[in-house]
Amino acid sequence: MLDAASFRDIDPGQRVLMGPGPSDVSARVLQAMSAPCIGHLDPYFLSVMDETQQLLRSLFQTQNALTIPVSGTGSAGMETCFVNLVEPGDEVVVCVNGVFGTRMCDIVNRIGGKLTRVDAEWGRTIDPQAVRDAVKGKSPKVLAVVHAETSTGVCQPLEELSAIAKDCGALFLVDMVTSLGGMEVSLDRMGIDAAYSGTQKCISCPPGLSPVSFSEAGINAITNRKTPVVSWYLDMSMVSSYWGAERKYHHTAPINMIYGLREALRIIAEEGLEKRFARHRLNHQALVAGIEAMGLSMLVPETERLPMLNTIRIPDGADDVLVRKALLNGFGIEIGGGLGALAGKVWRVGLMGHAARERNVFLFLSALETILKTQGVAVKAGALEAASAVYSQG
Amino acid sequence: MLDAASFRDIDPGQRVLMGPGPSDVSARVLQAMSAPCIGHLDPYFLSVMDETQQLLRSLFQTQNALTIPVSGTGSAGMETCFVNLVEPGDEVVVCVNGVFGTRMCDIVNRIGGKLTRVDAEWGRTIDPQAVRDAVKGKSPKVLAVVHAETSTGVCQPLEELSAIAKDCGALFLVDMVTSLGGMEVSLDRMGIDAAYSGTQKCISCPPGLSPVSFSEAGINAITNRKTPVVSWYLDMSMVSSYWGAERKYHHTAPINMIYGLREALRIIAEEGLEKRFARHRLNHQALVAGIEAMGLSMLVPETERLPMLNTIRIPDGADDVLVRKALLNGFGIEIGGGLGALAGKVWRVGLMGHAARERNVFLFLSALETILKTQGVAVKAGALEAASAVYSQG
Numbered sequence: 001m002l003d004a005a006s007f008r009d010i011d012p013g014q015r016v017l018m019g020p021g022p023s024d025v026s027a028r029v030l031q032a033m034s035a036p037c038i039g040h041l042d043p044y045f046l047s048v049m050d051e052t053q054q055l056l057r058s059l060f061q062t063q064n065a066l067t068i069p070v071s072g073t074g075s076a077g078m079e080t081c082f083v084n085l086v087e088p089g090d091e092v093v094v095c096v097n098g099v100f101g102t103r104m105c106d107i108v109n110r111i112g113g114k115l116t117r118v119d120a121e122w123g124r125t126i127d128p129q130a131v132r133d134a135v136k137g138k139s140p141k142v143l144a145v146v147h148a149e150t151s152t153g154v155c156q157p158l159e160e161l162s163a164i165a166k167d168c169g170a171l172f173l174v175d176m177v178t179s180l181g182g183m184e185v186s187l188d189r190m191g192i193d194a195a196y197s198g199t200q201k202c203i204s205c206p207p208g209l210s211p212v213s214f215s216e217a218g219i220n221a222i223t224n225r226k227t228p229v230v231s232w233y234l235d236m237s238m239v240s241s242y243w244g245a246e247r248k249y250h251h252t253a254p255i256n257m258i259y260g261l262r263e264a265l266r267i268i269a270e271e272g273l274e275k276r277f278a279r280h281r282l283n284h285q286a287l288v289a290g291i292e293a294m295g296l297s298m299l300v301p302e303t304e305r306l307p308m309l310n311t312i313r314i315p316d317g318a319d320d321v322l323v324r325k326a327l328l329n330g331f332g333i334e335i336g337g338g339l340g341a342l343a344g345k346v347w348r349v350g351l352m353g354h355a356a357r358e359r360n361v362f363l364f365l366s367a368l369e370t371i372l373k374t375q376g377v378a379v380k381a382g383a384l385e386a387a388s389a390v391y392s393q394g
Numbered sequence: 395m396l397d398a399a400s401f402r403d404i405d406p407g408q409r410v411l412m413g414p415g416p417s418d419v420s421a422r423v424l425q426a427m428s429a430p431c432i433g434h435l436d437p438y439f440l441s442v443m444d445e446t447q448q449l450l451r452s453l454f455q456t457q458n459a460l461t462i463p464v465s466g467t468g469s470a471g472m473e474t475c476f477v478n479l480v481e482p483g484d485e486v487v488v489c490v491n492g493v494f495g496t497r498m499c500d501i502v503n504r505i506g507g508k509l510t511r512v513d514a515e516w517g518r519t520i521d522p523q524a525v526r527d528a529v530k531g532k533s534p535k536v537l538a539v540v541h542a543e544t545s546t547g548v549c550q551p552l553e554e555l556s557a558i559a560k561d562c563g564a565l566f567l568v569d570m571v572t573s574l575g576g577m578e579v580s581l582d583r584m585g586i587d588a589a590y591s592g593t594q595k596c597i598s599c600p601p602g603l604s605p606v607s608f609s610e611a612g613i614n615a616i617t618n619r620k621t622p623v624v625s626w627y628l629d630m631s632m633v634s635s636y637w638g639a640e641r642k643y644h645h646t647a648p649i650n651m652i653y654g655l656r657e658a659l660r661i662i663a664e665e666g667l668e669k670r671f672a673r674h675r676l677n678h679q680a681l682v683a684g685i686e687a688m689g690l691s692m693l694v695p696e697t698e699r700l701p702m703l704n705t706i707r708i709p710d711g712a713d714d715v716l717v718r719k720a721l722l723n724g725f726g727i728e729i730g731g732g733l734g735a736l737a738g739k740v741w742r743v744g745l746m747g748h749a750a751r752e753r754n755v756f757l758f759l760s761a762l763e764t765i766l767k768t769q770g771v772a773v774k775a776g777a778l779e780a781a782s783a784v785y786s787q788g
Contacts, residue, residue: 002449005664007445010653012432012436012438012442014430015430015432017431017433022431025430033427034424034425034428035404035406036407036419037406037411037419037600038407038409038411038416039409039416040416042406042409042722044407055396071466071467072627076465076627078627079627110625200646206431206648207434207646208648208650230504230505230625232469232472232500232501232504233466233470250469251470252415252592252594254600255601257600257651259404259406260650262404266398266401270398334432
């Protein structure tokens, strides 16, 4: 028998979320999420949906009508883009330089797409020439790439890949889970046909929704399908009827999560995109300056680094798990370990959204220095001074 | 350009949610959802996951190890059960007497199952003999039925269908979106192999999660698949590694939604299942007594009615939409209209979870009586007295 009294009140404490996501959530967002739940066809909620779409379009920098939060986490957004655009037998080219490109391939295989992989070393960008070679003589339906590889910290330039997609008549599909809200991601200017993101990275809303956007060419591909979308839940032709003018019932929207997303997007609009992106860059530069001053090194070459996800090589003599435990238990700081081939080799330090701030950079640098010294790892002096210098120039 | 200042604070007011869901959410649940977001592998969150599973097993009345909330709404739970159990070419028998049985068929067709439908009139139960006839000479992999048809208000008895499933070697799959938390649904005693629900009905948590549970036979069917599950996001062989002992990263769990679900389940455990089910029955009986005293009639015959979803025939002379608008705008009460073949013919009045209470029954009866009279529809006197009489006996 279950003893109801043995379950205590929710009390997660207050972490400093500097991992690969979720990131710290503003109290305003949490407050919005705790507003009374109302019906998913209530006139007030319909206005919340419209505003959320408006705010999302502004963040994606697009006029795309079909711009909505999918009722699932970032991976549901990935699946949404592929299952709607790809039919069995369609050729799909996927660029792979980390966990999330690998996941794209898994999905393409499950839904019967004809997959061509373009692989690059984990921790480096995809070479556009390799993509050009891969599509030669082919007419892929989709060319897919991850903008911000959360598993490695690599930032993929999109312009050249977009041009290659246009040249070979492919739809350009981009994973923006970690980049959206933390750096420039203009869908319209960059010629992106389908993009998805997550709420728990640079948007700083709890996980649970996945903003997606489809261009007119993307919508045409959905409209002209010969086979039904294999997922009923993620079928955009139906989901868009609920978010569009028809307001046709499909599934019950996650009301309170959408309250939270709207508030998080409102905070972004108040800050302004330029200022927000600059803030992410500045804090990233300060963190890197501190890390390098300590004598540690970054996995990714300087020109290929993401601002919001920093992969630090674990120095010789440091114990991956013990260091992360000491950060969490001693300082309340969450960072991420390496994934896949990078497990045990790197730490992933997020500076995302609400968490991308000076006080977190200083807290992390001083905590890491202290812990490494305690564990007998040689660390050079001057990390905080190096970070300070960046801020005073910034 | 977007004007950030034009977006106001979230302020949905306070509705009385007596539609087909979402239902009223307790302030305790909203408060739990607004606790600080932490990492999805944080030791504290792992304990929240374990407790949520414990509480869910108690509510489903099962020992099933694989009992978790899927990271999507109830329809994602439906899709989860079918995509994991059904492979292309597998025979599936689906009972259809409303919108949600119809949806099951849609999903089976999309994933390449060989579908056999057993149809019944909308507003009536499925006749077990028709199911027996349909499976004769067949070896279906799955027999699927909706326990509580939210579109009609019909309660499907499960025992005989479960026996038929066992006889023909089929897995018994049951939609419990609207029944779970409001009436008896013992998975183990009823021999159910896969079940899914939603959080926004009788659990009284906001929408966004779908509790699912698989029996050992269900898990074996997943383990012995010859083809991969078509959905990466809903693939239980991977999702269960995150919820199980391995804690293997799959996708980022909707942290704050799970806080809310745990609190809603804790409230249910505190009340006790017997007491909770009795409360749903009593309020249902009072509502029906009042409705019938007014001279209106129920769609579903007495023995086939759900306690938590009441379908009332719209009386002659009443305007469906105008009445619902008057309820919402004058009294803050949300009820549902009819779906599909029942559009314009019935109102759907929910008495779910936190909303299944005396004050809502009285508010609704008095509001409806007032509105109908105002609109010139003949209504008999005595609704409140009839409801009162039920409570004083109850």
